[in-house]
Amino acid sequence: MPVFRGIQKRAWNAGLKTNVNENLEKIVGENFTFMKLFDRISLKNKKWLLFGMLALAVILLALSLYIAQGSGQKYQVTTYSMGSYVQQTLYGPEREETAQKAANQVALLEDLISWRVENSDIQRLNAQAGKDFISLDPATQKILETSLSVCEASDGAFDITIAPLSQLWRFDDSPHLPKDALIQNLLPRIDYHNLSLLEDGTASLKESATALDLGAVGKGAACNAVLDVYRESKISRAVVAVGGSVGVYGKKLFGEPWEIALRDPNGAGSIGIFQIKSGFLSTSGSYEKTFTDETTGKTYHHILDPQTGYPAGSGLVSVSVWSQDGALSDALSTACFVLGTERSLPLLEQFDAQALFITEDNQIYLTRGLEKNFRLNSPSYRLAGIL
Ligand code: ADP
Ligand code: MG
Numbered sequence: 001m002p003v004f005r006g007i008q009k010r011a012w013n014a015g016l017k018t019n020v021n022e023n024l025e026k027i028v029g030e031n032f033t034f035m036k037l038f039d040r041i042s043l044k045n046k047k048w049l050l051f052g053m054l055a056l057a058v059i060l061l062a063l064s065l066y067i068a069q070g071s072g073q074k075y076q077v078t079t080y081s082m083g084s085y086v087q088q089t090l091y092g093p094e095r096e097e098t099a100q101k102a103a104n105q106v107a108l109l110e111d112l113i114s115w116r117v118e119n120s121d122i123q124r125l126n127a128q129a130g131k132d133f134i135s136l137d138p139a140t141q142k143i144l145e146t147s148l149s150v151c152e153a154s155d156g157a158f159d160i161t162i163a164p165l166s167q168l169w170r171f172d173d174s175p176h177l178p179k180d181a182l183i184q185n186l187l188p189r190i191d192y193h194n195l196s197l198l199e200d201g202t203a204s205l206k207e208s209a210t211a212l213d214l215g216a217v218g219k220g221a222a223c224n225a226v227l228d229v230y231r232e233s234k235i236s237r238a239v240v241a242v243g244g245s246v247g248v249y250g251k252k253l254f255g256e257p258w259e260i261a262l263r264d265p266n267g268a269g270s271i272g273i274f275q276i277k278s279g280f281l282s283t284s285g286s287y288e289k290t291f292t293d294e295t296t297g298k299t300y301h302h303i304l305d306p307q308t309g310y311p312a313g314s315g316l317v318s319v320s321v322w323s324q325d326g327a328l329s330d331a332l333s334t335a336c337f338v339l340g341t342e343r344s345l346p347l348l349e350q351f352d353a354q355a356l357f358i359t360e361d362n363q364i365y366l367t368r369g370l371e372k373n374f375r376l377n378s379p380s381y382r383l384a385g386i387l
Contacts (some may be wrong), residue, residue, distance in 0.1 A: 036048075065197075076269040082219055086240070086363070087242075088226070089239050091238065092233065109225050112140050115212060115220070129204075131208070133203060135202045144160075144197055146331065148192060151349055152192070157335050159191070159206075160213060160216070161192050163213035164186045166215065174288070187308075191210070208382075221327040222242040223246065227249050230250070230251070237252065239258055246281045248276060258275070260275075262356070265286070267323060272375055273377065275375070282320065282321055283319070284318070287349060303334060312337055314338060318358040319357050321355045328351055336357070359384075366383070
């Protein structure tokens with residue numbers, strides 16, 4: 001048997017050799033004909049042919065890189081923090097670990113800035129109102145600084161000392177129309193001037209009856225925290241959404257923008273697409289948390305006007321704000337909702353931000369910087385103008 005196997009092997013090798021030789025001849029022969037053909041082509045056409053082949057090679061290389069960067073390496077995960085879904089889509093190396101780290105950072109941030117969380121910075125600050133200064137985590141301090149700058153610039157339309165009022169309306173667990181006398185009683189307590197932030201990282205609330213609620217800035221700040229994790233990681237690009245705030249990271253291969261759908265304020269689905277290449281987009285809408293009171297027959301929403309103590313009625317149903325900073329985009333979207341279209345413009349300019357406004361009568365207004373970055377695809381709305 002071994003001898004037989006040896007013979008068989010030799011015969012097979014010999015066969016292979018002949019086949020290889022024949023094939024080689026064929027190839028050389030083919031090349032020969034190709035060379036002849038090539039010789040017959042004029043110099044000008046040769047240049048074009050070479051250029052075409054080169055272009056094809058480049059396209060093929062780019063295409064394979066694009067595919068390698070694309071869906072095969074995508075990781076999507078949804079977690080829950082700050083009373084919202086945290087949705088991440090990541091591409092590139094170590095995407096699962098990075099997503100996990102980012103989700104943990106959002107949970108840690110919630111433990112610092114939620115007034116509901118036992119012993120959080122904000123709960124301690126609220127508990128010490130009218131008493132002591134307390135020291136803050138640098139992350140809390142930064143969010144408070146950003147928030148205060150929007151409180152000041154919006155002249156109190158955005159006010160993080162809204163807590164006594166937001167806790168009275170209780171939009172999160174048992175929304176109801178409070179007695180007007182109670183609202184009037186709490187109104188004087190809503191004043192961001194009560195918050196003192198010192199450079200040494202300590203803060204205090206001057207009046208005992210005041211308290212902070214960072215509900216209008218927390219989700220955008222969470223997007224900042226997630227992007228900080230992405231920057232320290234190996235991933236190539238990603239997008240994160242925390243509730244109504246979205247942050248994008250990294251570039252697509254050909255520099256195409258990220259596409260973010262804008263929710264229909266009057267129904268399910270989306271009414272258009274934002275195309276952004278960097279930064280953050282936050283949307284505040286009167287449709288988010290609502291209830292209808294049986295006696296008045298009116299519907300109330302959760303974005304409050306600190307001047308009146310009632311839901312803001314500036315004629316808008318939704319405002320989306322783009323900014324290079326997540327916390328800013330979130331704070332500004334709430335501020336602009338309270339201020340209305342016209343009064344928002346100087347505020348947006350001051351922070352180098354852009355916005356899209358939807359009015360109660362389905363008209364859409366955009367600031368100039370977003371003009372080419374939004375595509376409306378619903379016949380129920382009208383692009384009414386650039387501001
Ligand atoms: P969402 O929380 O749905 O993303 P916003 O970012 O607009 O919407 O924040 C609304 C939340 O912010 C409210 O639930 C409340 O906690 C708080 N808030 C309401 N009105 C104001 C206001 N004028 N200024 C600051 N915070 C506010
Ligand atoms: Mg907001």
